[in-house]
Amino acid sequence: MADKEQISYKLADIIPNLFTILTEDQKKLVEQTHQIQHFKKNEIVYCEGDIPKSMMCLIKGKIKIFKDGIGGRSQIIRMLKPVEYFAYRAYFANEPYVTAATAFESTTICLIPMEVIDNLIRINNDLAYFFVKELSIDLGIADGRTVSLTQKHIRGRLAEAILFLLENYGMEEDNVTLNIYLSREDLASLSNMTTSNAIRTLSIFASEGIISVDGRRIKILDDERLRRISKHG
Amino acid sequence: MADKEQISYKLADIIPNLFTILTEDQKKLVEQTHQIQHFKKNEIVYCEGDIPKSMMCLIKGKIKIFKDGIGGRSQIIRMLKPVEYFAYRAYFANEPYVTAATAFESTTICLIPMEVIDNLIRINNDLAYFFVKELSIDLGIADGRTVSLTQKHIRGRLAEAILFLLENYGMEEDNVTLNIYLSREDLASLSNMTTSNAIRTLSIFASEGIISVDGRRIKILDDERLRRISKHG
DNA sequence: AAATAATTATGTTATTTAACACCGAATATG
């Protein structure tokens, strides 16, 4: 196997929620077949149209999953943090990927061949249940997002996006700065608007004292108001 | 058990794809615990906020699953035909329903208690795999829909909705009339626009010879052009 | 059958948002 990091890690630490589900034999199989890969900032993890070969688990870093839309306008579908599993849906649906994934920052991923996962699922009920639950949660989120993105106005959508980033990635030590730095363009494709509108609306929020902006650093000053904007106009 | 239709039916005929997965014992369990229910046109099958108690399978009729959005504007998330399974996602995600479901027309549903399904899933891998696949397909559709609904223009969205109805419900015997009759309002909430815009755009399509409209009856005259509109503006 | 309500249709206006144009600053590149 090409790259195993000199076995300087334990899978039980790296992918705990998956690993605790498996029997000793099954763990051994995963240990033998998995792979660790690193990605630099902006590197592509997989492309739309690729045939899914591995399930992936984000170990370190941040990843965005997005779809290319109309006229080069892309839409962020999901943003991952450690330790989240991804890239398996298309395999189960028996499709090529309908999304693409890139690393937001320097990132480490654990890959497990989909045939291995497929075989394990068929003999390990808890593993199957794990995926059922995972997919059920994601589908609920997707349905909610559809309504938000289509019905909320720009301010509401941007507020929601900022709050999502907060829930997902949390704050830095200062307790007010979002622990993720997005370009205005990414912020736009997360909240379904043009880049100009993301920029404009962001500075309006800042001028209203709801947030403060320093480059890509966003400080949340009035969490309460942000929630109100996200809910109602 | 209240209503079993005098056992004048066989579950193997009614829910074949589920039933073929089960062992004899498991079939017996489902036979003992299931229920058949009828719903009249516009009757509510379940509500947002309800605790999911049964998995459902649509045996006869048509059902819409929708979310109430902002300002009374609802959004159709999914439309079912026989024999499709539904109402189980929220249970697996451990949530109350985030959608509601109503019957489009006189409808028959088979209900199986979720605890029964949950137990079966934990002992029958093929059943678990069935749900994994089902959910994976639906999640892919949901992600695609999000982009369509947010990025396509009105004409594209309506064209897509009409084509979806065609794929899903097919034609009547005449081979041109859609085999489902939606109110303009439902058509609007399927394609994310106001009712007026659905009405207007529909008559524009008719005036362009792409479709013809007779009340709620829609005939597709130029399938090719409809596809082009759905894809590009 | 009359009355009432819901649905469909059409025209007009207002709002929202995208598109475009331009600039300066920061960052990468040869």
Added chain:
DNA sequence: CATATTCGGTGTTAAATAACATAATTATTT
């Protein structure tokens, strides 16, 4: 170091769509 190139910012215009008003038609109820 000079120069592209990307990124963030702002103002202006144009396009898409919602909101509103009103009326005709069709269903539903009394």
